[in-house]
Amino acid sequence: MSTAAGRTTHAKAILGPELYSRLSETKVLLVGAGGIGCELLKNIVLTGFGHITLLDLDTIDLSNLNRQFLFRKKDVKQSKALVAAQTAAPFNPNVKITPIYANIKEPQFDIEWFSSFDIVLNALDNLDARRHVNKMCMAAQVPLVESGTAGYLGQVQPLVKDLTECFDCIPKPTPKTFPVCTIRSTPSQPIHCIVWSKSYLMGQLFGEDEDATGELDEAEKQGENAQEIATLRKEAQAFSAVRKALRDPTSKESAARMAFQKVFDSDICNLLSMADMWRHRAPPTPLDFGKIMDESFVMRRAVPAAEPSANGHPPHGAAPVLVNGQPGQHDSQQSSSSSTSGAKVALKDQKKLTLKENLELFVSSTNRLATRLQNGEETISFDKDDDDTLDFVTASSNLRSAAYGIEEKTRWEVKEMAGNIIPAIATTNAVISGLIVLQALHLLRKSYGRLRNVHLQFKPSVPLSAITLSSPNPNCGICRDTYTKVLCDPTKTTLGDVVKGILGQSDREVGVYEDKRILADPDWDDNYERTLESLNVTRGKFLTIVDEEGDVATITIGLGVLPGNHPADGPAFILPDPLPQPPKKVKSVPVTSTPPRASLKRSAPDDDIIELEPSSKRQKSAANQDISSPSKKRRLEEDGLVLMDTANDKLEEEDEVIVVD
Amino acid sequence: MHDSQDIETATTAVATxxxxxxxxxxxxxxxxxxxATGQAALENARLxxxxxxxxxxxxxxxxxxxxxxxFTILDHTEVTPEDAGNNFFLEGPSSIGKSRAEEAVRLLCELNEGVVGKADTGNVAEILDKNPSYFESFSLVIAHNLHPVLLDKLSTLLWSDPTYPILAVVNSAGFLAEFSLQFHEHAIIESHSDTTPSLRIDKAFPALLEYxxxxxxxxMDSMEHSHIPYVVILVRALEDxxxxxxGKSPQTYDQKKEFKAKILDMKLKIDEENFDEAxxxxxxxxxxxxxxxxxxxLFDDPQLDSLSPTSPLFFHLLYALKKFAAQPPHVLPLTSTLPDMKASTASYIHLQRLYKDQTTEEKRTFTSFLQVPVDDDLVDSFVKNAHGLKVxxxxxxxxxxxxxxxxAEKLSMSPRETSTHLAMSALRASTIKHPDIRPTAEILxxxxxxxxxxxxxxxEEFSNAIGELVRAPTADLPNTAALLGGLVAQEVIKMITKQYIPIDGCCVIDLIETWTGMI
Known part of the structure; x- marks a missing residue:
């Protein structure tokens, strides 16, 4: 190509001929083709990276187009990775982009796969996937540049195992969760009703056919009110009739009314029958379909003693006084992150709906969702960009709020609260992705001294703050482990084969885990005889070997498949050579290493505790779940023992970690 | 999913x-x-x-x-092979030899159908000479690496009248860059300030005090007692x-300690959180x-002394605010946002009502000081954001x-930032004096x-900076362009929407060491 020399002049001048020529050989994995991903893909294509693997599990949505500039309106619903690759590839004829439309957490993306890259760039929007990639990069010893944005704010962090902090060295705030009974029977804030609607009611009506009793069994074990649980259980079972009606084309409009009747009338009446529950809180009012429709519905309302929590959603506690189904006075829009003050141009979905309008929206969205089920969709779950589900959650959460005397929210607000929407704009993503490439170049050049942890901030005086990197947190439950890998046929390899093989000559006492599951400990070795497959320990998963005395670092084994050229009659597994030599040291309580799932089962200890419940027990069980990493402390606590915190004191002695792969 | 449905199906499914x-x-x-206000401002802007x-x-x-x-792109040049290699908004080799303005506008317009883009292949030097009024129709002008002689002319022209467009000057070379905004005056109502307005517990308004x-x-029964909002507890305790x-509030450290102890003494039961909050x-x-x-x-602003019916509304509002604050109790008008607190719904609503009524009352007083009619929404916004106003x-x-x-003073105060700026200025000067020579360290x-x-x-910072300029005096690296594009556009949006506080001065960027600074 005649222009080839000209088009690379700039890049060569700046990167220097050596690094520039190396870039074309560099294999980079870019995880995410969203806001940051689009910008980043453009930058690395133009900078001259030669081999780019681009992975994203998402499809394009209209609301992406205000910043994800590789997509056009005609691309909506297509795979982000595929479209982005098609759009960006022509800008460098020498680039090879491999798009993958998949979830990075799938098993085929194992340590072997991660090891095939020279560098990994994260452009993800959720904590769970970011932590996963961090762990894979730590295990595969591949440098990672981590990033995130929210509105005008952003962050870039380069991560190298044993040299810098990893993503999990600093514990991340866990998402707020609510006790199951707050959600299912005693909501006191709008968010409770929204969570109920999107996570519970949507599932019951349009989700998988399950009796939803597992959650209740768990709640009962945790000591929540037994009578209340029994009522909730009965309530869950009665959903089957409504589910059937929704899937039956002949039931037409009646299904929505049937659903309304069950959820907003009979279920509430059932709860009301438990007088104890309402001794110290305002009882809910069952809703009447006909009366709301003809606007003759009147709320019965005692003076409620609400239970505002310390960290509830604003504005709060202000129950509108409903008269004849019309909300009385309500404040002007108060979106949590944007100022709508002086907004003459109010948006359509920032209008608060009346009780009747909410009911109409409930009926219409239920009908729309029912039609989709009848047309062959098996299950429908909440998606903030799926209007039918958003309408349904808006309407049903507002109806529930009305029944409980809680303030209603606009569709705009519900979207933000239910969808965990983070404001996003092109400018921030552009700055952040520029910074990612700079850090990536430093990493490839091994100029570690130039690596910086960079924040894009709100302060007009210092737009960027760059700080030098910290050393790994000696207590980190992710990057302080000694990683290794075992290639095997899980149908023929036993747990014992792997554990004993890895430990080699050593006869120290260990516990063995897969994620949070305990598979063996010194007094319980039954599983050693079982195959990995029977234990559901397969490709892409990790086995963790924890020293019983805490004297030696934890060994984490990534499981891979046998190489393609492995002889059929060869051994069922291949151990690493040499075997991993975890450093001797005091291994203490690791920081939380897995993101707690947003489950209703768990209670946040700071949430309102209902007097009738044995609260101390519940709090303790919640604390246990937070320590989800396989650790000695956790097990001991489960056994009812309390471990002193002094183990932490010895951690400063951390030696250099030697990892043998 | 129904993301791509047309407007009709999206809006008519159910009327309500x-x-x-x-x-x-x-x-x-x-x-x-x-x-929506910011969006409307953006949609009315002409760049x-x-x-x-x-x-x-x-x-x-x-x-x-x-x-x-x-937006209009003014550029009389043609696409070069270098452009094709570093500019994502050209169509690679096939754009080479075509008008840079036309190619870029065509590709940028693909990004958003709602935006009107225009290519102008005129020469900025000629326009500055022959048709200076050309610039007046825009709300903001962005100039990147404009020849220093022309930049000087352009900035002088746009400065000559306060109603002329804002100028964003952007200069970059390799990994170094700087940009600044030229404007006469920029008044911000919605600064999105982090500070929360006072609840006026120390100067309780009559209705609150009475209550x-x-x-x-x-x-009170124990239920009621444990749900008195802390605002009420404090007003009462302070009054007592x-x-x-x-008639004095607690002054010394010991008095403050004593006051706090008194509040806790008011508890009937140990677990009354509302008293802990108080x-x-x-x-x-x-x-x-x-x-x-x-x-x-802000009350000393010279604009306030020469207000006329045509003065910007912001200053009319500021004048009314000054008058308001001149009256006892010498505070800004109340805003009715009550924070979350331990309270029964009934007591919370009552308290909210008191604040709301007082807010309405004070807004009425505020409005009475206005000398020109102002749209009610704007008054609301001004009052609500009064504690975060910025000029x-x-x-x-x-x-x-x-x-x-x-x-020289700046150089001794912030050597790193000023050195980089100085190096960029030296590069511009050498472009004028030695247009045909590649700049050397000595020249710079x-x-x-x-x-x-x-x-x-x-x-020493200066030698580092010129090192980069000597190496790459004209290079427009795509990655630097991307980052600079984000930073500059961010500030432009702040100026256009008049929301958030933009940079005030010259922003210097060094992407070798990864820092930004202001001088």
Missing amino acids: EGRPDDKTRRYDRQLRLWA LVISGSATSTSILKNLVLPGVGH AKSLDFSS WKKQHD EAQAYRCWTETNVPSDIAP LRGKKWGLLDASPEQL TSEAKALLPPGTELP
Whole structure:
């Protein structure tokens, strides 16, 4: 190509001929083709990276187009990775982009796969996937540049195992969760009703056919009110009739009314029958379909003693006084992150709906969702960009709020609260992705001294703050482990084969885990005889070997498949050579290493505790779940023992970690 | 999923549901940042961008995506092979030889159908000479690496009348860059300030005071007692304290401690969280509510002395605010946002009502000081944001370099930032004096020294900076362009929407060491 020399002049001048020529050989994995991903893909294509693997599990949505500039309106619903690759590839004829439309957490993306890259760039929007990639990069010893944005704010962090902090060295705030009974029977804030609607009611009506009793069994074990649980259980079972009606084309409009009747009338009446529950809180009012429709519905309302929590959603506690189904006075829009003050141009979905309008929206969205089920969709779950589900959650959460005397929210607000929407704009993503490439170049050049942890901030005086990197947190439950890998046929390899093989000559006492599951400990070795497959320990998963005395670092084994050229009659597994030599040291309580799932089962200890419940027990069980990493402390606590915190004191002695792969 | 449905199906499914149109859906994530007012301002803006360089198109990309109303690219040059290699908004080799403005506009317009883009292949030098009024139709002009002689002319022209467009000057070379905004005056109502307005516990308004005094804490049942809002507890406790202390609030450390202890003593049961909240918030009783120190100086603004019916509404509003604050109790008008607190719904609503009524009352007083009619929504917004108002006064571009003493002072105060700026200025000077010579370290050093008082030592940071310029004096690296595009567009959006506080001065960027700084 005649222009080839000209088009690379700039890049060569700046990167220097050596690094520039190396870039074309560099294999980079870019995880995410969203806001940051689009910008980043453009930058690395133009900078001259030669081999780019681009992975994203998402499809394009209209609301992406205000910043994800590789997509056009005609691309909506297509795979982000595929479209982005098609759009960006022509800008460098020498680039090879491999798009993958998949979830990075799938098993085929194992340590072997991660090891095939020279560098990994994260452009993800959720904590769970970011932590996963961090762990894979730590295990595969591949440098990672981590990033995130929210509105005008952003962050870039380069991560190298044993040299810098990893993503999990600093514990991340866990998402707020609510006790199951707050959600299912005693909501006191709008968010409770929204969570109920999107996570519970949507599932019951349009989700998988399950009796939803597992959650209740768990709640009962945790000591929540037994009578209340029994009522909730009965309530869950009665959903089957409504589910059937929704899937039956002949039931037409009646299904929505049937659903309304069950959820907003009979279920509430059932709860009301438990007088104890309402001794110290305002009882809910069952809703009447006909009366709301003809606007003759009147709320019965005692003076409620609400239970505002310390960290509830604003504005709060202000129950509108409903008269004849019309909300009385309500404040002007108060979106949590944007100022709508002086907004003459109010948006359509920032209008608060009346009780009747909410009911109409409930009926219409239920009908729309029912039609989709009848047309062959098996299950429908909440998606903030799926209007039918958003309408349904808006309407049903507002109806529930009305029944409980809680303030209603606009569709705009519900979207933000239910969808965990983070404001996003092109400018921030552009700055952040520029910074990612700079850090990536430093990493490839091994100029570690130039690596910086960079924040894009709100302060007009210092737009960027760059700080030098910290050393790994000696207590980190992710990057302080000694990683290794075992290639095997899980149908023929036993747990014992792997554990004993890895430990080699050593006869120290260990516990063995897969994620949070305990598979063996010194007094319980039954599983050693079982195959990995029977234990559901397969490709892409990790086995963790924890020293019983805490004297030696934890060994984490990534499981891979046998190489393609492995002889059929060869051994069922291949151990690493040499075997991993975890450093001797005091291994203490690791920081939380897995993101707690947003489950209703768990209670946040700071949430309102209902007097009738044995609260101390519940709090303790919640604390246990937070320590989800396989650790000695956790097990001991489960056994009812309390471990002193002094183990932490010895951690400063951390030696250099030697990892043998 | 039904994301791509047309407007009709999106809006007519059910008349009452208030479903947003496609536009709202497209802009959903940014509307949560700057709201419909900001979006409307953006859509009314007209931008002129001088040059279709990689940096210019990167800036524009970030303005076209969120939906700026109109942009023109003014560029008379043709696409070179270098352009094709570093500018994403050209069509690679097939754009080579075509008009840079036309190619860039065509590709940028693909990003957003709602934006009008225009290519102007005129020569900026000729326009400045023959048709200076050309620039007046724009709201903001962005100039990237414009020839220093032309930049000087352009900035002088745009500075000559306060109603002329704002000028964003952007210069970059390799990994170094700087940019600044030239404007006369920029008044911000919605600064999205982090500070929360006072609850006025120390200066309780009559209705609040009356209410707090009227409650009989001792006759309440335990439920009621544990749900008295902390605001009420504090107003009451402070009132009681003042009675015993000559009408004064707690002054000394010991008094404050005693006051806090008294609050906790009011508890009937140990677990009454509302009294714990009151104790934690007790500082509000001795932190005097007055006009915040950031706002008071605004009242001295010269504009307030010469108000006319045509003066900007902001200053009419500021005048009314000054009058309002001149009255006892010398505070800003109340805003009715009550924070979350332990309370029964009934008591919370009552308290909210008291604040709301007082807010309405004070707004009425405020409005009575206005000398011109002002739209009610604007009054609301002004009052609500009164504690975060901001007035920025800008400088003419290049003013810093005109004063050797000032430059030397900055150089000793912030050597890193000023050195980089000085290197960029030296590069511009050498472009004028030695248009045909690639700049050397010697040339740049002597040009920098010429800007400083005789005998000024150049710090080591300066050699680092010119090293980069000598290596890559004209390189527009795509990655630097991308980052700069983000930073500049961000500030442009702040100026256009008049929301959030933009940079005030010159922003210097070093992407080798990864830092930004202001001088």
